[in-house]
Amino acid sequence: MSIDSRLRSSAEQVREEAKQRAVGLEPPATKHQVPWGLATVGMVVVILVLVVAALQPSPTGDVAVPEVPPTIGQPPEGFMRGSSADQGFDYLLPIEGWLLIEETLLPDLADLPFSERYKGTLVAFATFPAEPGSDIFWCDFKPQNALEQLGPADALISVIEMGETRVPEFPDRRRATGIYEGVPEQLYPYIGELNNDSCYDLANEGRAEPLFYREYIYNDQGRAFIVQVGIGGQATDETKRQVWQIVDSLEYKPLTGS
Amino acid sequence: MVSDEPAVGVPEPFERFFEREKARVLALVLPLRRLPFAAEDVVQEAFLRAYRDWERIGRYENPGAWVRRVAMNLATSRFRKLQSEAKALARLAGASSASSELIPVGDSLWNEVRRLPKRQAQVVVLTYVEDLSSEQTAAVLEISPSTVRKHLSRARRTLEERIERGNHVD
Known part of the structure; x- marks a missing residue:
C-alpha cells in the first residue's frame, strides 16, 4: 500500500475517533472545573516538569548562564539608549561591538501574498554588518543570509512585527510565563518560544560550529512580535549577556493610525 | 485567499x-x-x-x-x-x-508523523485528516502553497524511507 493510501486510511480512523471523543468536550465558558485536590496534583506535576525542562542543557552548552542586569532608568555602563519614533520602540545597545542594522533583513516579505501578516523586520542588531535576504519559501522569515554570515563569536538579534491577528495567539509579555532553552531566568515571564525546529536545524546546516538560533514570540502593547536570536558557539559570556540585555530592553509603544 | x-x-x-x-x-x-x-x-x-x-x-x-x-x-x-x-x-x-x-x-504511522519536523507534520495532518488542498492548507498555516507542497513532498518521502527501512511497524 502506498504512503498516500495508508495516510488516507489512517486519517479516516482519526476522524472517527475525534467524533467520539468530541462528544465530551464542552465550550470553554462552561468547562467543567477540575476538583481542587486534583488540580493541586496537576500543578505539582506541571511544576516538576517545568523544573526538569529548566535543567535540560541548551544546544550550545552555557548559553543560558548569564544573568541580565535590570534596564530601568539610566542606561547601564557601556550601553546607550536608542529610539525609533517611526516604529514605536526604545532599546539599549552596547556602545562598542554592536551595530544597529538599518536595512531590513527580510525585504522580500513585503512581496508575499500574505504580507499583511508580516510587517517585515522592525529592527535588528548584530556584532557584524548583517546583510538582508532569506530563503523565504522554506522558512518564511528566518534571516538566512545574516545567519550564514554570523561568525563563531558573533551574535544577531532581529525583531519582526506581525499583523494584529497574531496578538491573541502570542503570549502577553506582561503576563506570560514559561521556561525556554537558552533564555536567562529574568526573561522567562516575557516571552514564548516559536519552536520552529525545522528552521533551527536549517540555521545550523553546513556550519562547522553549532549556532544557537531560536525564535521567541510575544505580544506587547497590542502588537505582536517575533524576536530571532542567533549566537555563535564561541561567543563570549559578555556577548551572550549583551544579547539578552538588548532583548530585555526592547520597549514598544502602541501604534495608532498605521 | x-x-x-x-x-x-x-x-x-x-x-x-x-x-x-x-x-x-x-x-x-x-x-x-x-x-x-x-x-x-x-x-x-x-x-x-x-x-x-x-x-x-x-x-x-x-x-x-x-x-x-x-x-x-x-x-x-x-x-x-x-x-x-x-x-x-x-x-x-x-x-x-x-x-x-x-x-x-492512532496507529504507528502517526508516531512517524509526530517525528517529522513540525511544519511537515502539520501539513500532513491538514492534507489527509482535514482533506484540504495545498491552497487551503497554506491559508490555515499562513505559508505559501508552494511551501506546503514542498513540506508534503518531503514528509511523504521521509515516511516512505522510514517504512522501507523497517522503522515503521504496522
Whole structure:
C-alpha cells in the first residue's frame, strides 16, 4: 500500500475517533472545573516538569548562564539608549561591538501574498554588518543570509512585527510565563518560544560550529512580535549577556493610525 | 485567499461555532499528540483563546481557520507538550478509569508523523485528516502553497524511507 493510501486510511480512523471523543468536550465558558485536590496534583506535576525542562542543557552548552542586569532608568555602563519614533520602540545597545542594522533583513516579505501578516523586520542588531535576504519559501522569515554570515563569536538579534491577528495567539509579555532553552531566568515571564525546529536545524546546516538560533514570540502593547536570536558557539559570556540585555530592553509603544 | 480575514457582520454565537468545529479541530490535533487527553486539552485552549476575543475573531470570514492554526501551533509546541501531558497525567492520577486514556492515538504511522519536523507534520495532518488542498492548507498555516507542497513532498518521502527501512511497524 502506498504512503498516500495508508495516510488516507489512517486519517479516516482519526476522524472517527475525534467524533467520539468530541462528544465530551464542552465550550470553554462552561468547562467543567477540575476538583481542587486534583488540580493541586496537576500543578505539582506541571511544576516538576517545568523544573526538569529548566535543567535540560541548551544546544550550545552555557548559553543560558548569564544573568541580565535590570534596564530601568539610566542606561547601564557601556550601553546607550536608542529610539525609533517611526516604529514605536526604545532599546539599549552596547556602545562598542554592536551595530544597529538599518536595512531590513527580510525585504522580500513585503512581496508575499500574505504580507499583511508580516510587517517585515522592525529592527535588528548584530556584532557584524548583517546583510538582508532569506530563503523565504522554506522558512518564511528566518534571516538566512545574516545567519550564514554570523561568525563563531558573533551574535544577531532581529525583531519582526506581525499583523494584529497574531496578538491573541502570542503570549502577553506582561503576563506570560514559561521556561525556554537558552533564555536567562529574568526573561522567562516575557516571552514564548516559536519552536520552529525545522528552521533551527536549517540555521545550523553546513556550519562547522553549532549556532544557537531560536525564535521567541510575544505580544506587547497590542502588537505582536517575533524576536530571532542567533549566537555563535564561541561567543563570549559578555556577548551572550549583551544579547539578552538588548532583548530585555526592547520597549514598544502602541501604534495608532498605521 | 487568506481565509480568516476580518469581515463585517455579527459573529455567530460562540457555542454554535464550538459545536460545529470541535470534532474537526480535535481530529487535527489527535495525530500530533501522544495522549488523547493532551489533545483535548490543546483543543480546549485553542477555543478558549478564540472565546476570549470572540467579538473580533468571530467576525473573521473564517474563524475556523484561525482556531485550527492556534490549535496546531499549540499541538506542536515542545513546551506545550510537556505542560499539557503533565496535566493529562495529573488528571489520570485521580481518574478511576484512567488506563484507556494512556493508549496512544492512532496507529504507528502517526508516531512517524509526530517525528517529522513540525511544519511537515502539520501539513500532513491538514492534507489527509482535514482533506484540504495545498491552497487551503497554506491559508490555515499562513505559508505559501508552494511551501506546503514542498513540506508534503518531503514528509511523504521521509515516511516512505522510514517504512522501507523497517522503522515503521504496522
